[in-house]
Amino acid sequence: MRVLRPLLLAVSFAVACRPGESSWEVHPDHAGAVHFGMPAAAALRALRDSTTIPATGCSYWRPVAAPRSVSFMIENGIVVRADVDSTAAPPKTAEGIGIGSTEAAIRTAYGEHLTVQLHKYQWEAGWRYFIYLPPQDSLNAIVFETDGREVRSYRVGRRPQVQYAERCG
Secondary structure: OOOOHHHHHHHHHHHHOOOOOOHHHEEEOOOOOOOOEEEEEHHHHHOOOOOOOOOOOOOEOOOOOOOEEEEEEOOOEEEEEEEOOOOOOOOOOOOOOOOOOHHHHHHHHHHHHHEEEOOOOOOOHOOOOEOOOOOOOOOEEEEEEEOEEEEEEEEEEOOOHOOOOOOOO
């Protein structure tokens, strides 16, 4: 088992990382090797996944090669969004923001490119959306859901899908 453990860690690290990234970082236009706007078939090939994904409608895909906390929204055969929850070892954004980050850390990381809105369902409990709109990218965004103190989940991807409060409606 001592010999297998380093080998398994090396294999899982190699699959989960892109060249130049030290971990499964999340960016406004991609999560790991999956770019938003790419055909689902190309995303499957990029992650060496054999899952069958419907070509029409909206569905979610949780790749084996991705962290368990990451799932992708597929709309009419195109990858449009990634959702990150707290199920297990969730990745962070390139700026270091992730599950458990404070609202102050979000403000520091994204500054003036951030808008804050009341949560669609939990506003009375103080929950909010922190929405980062990259200055040079009108297609993508990051939406952090906070409980009034820290990030509880976040999603990243194409607009308008990334801004849907419900997953596939």
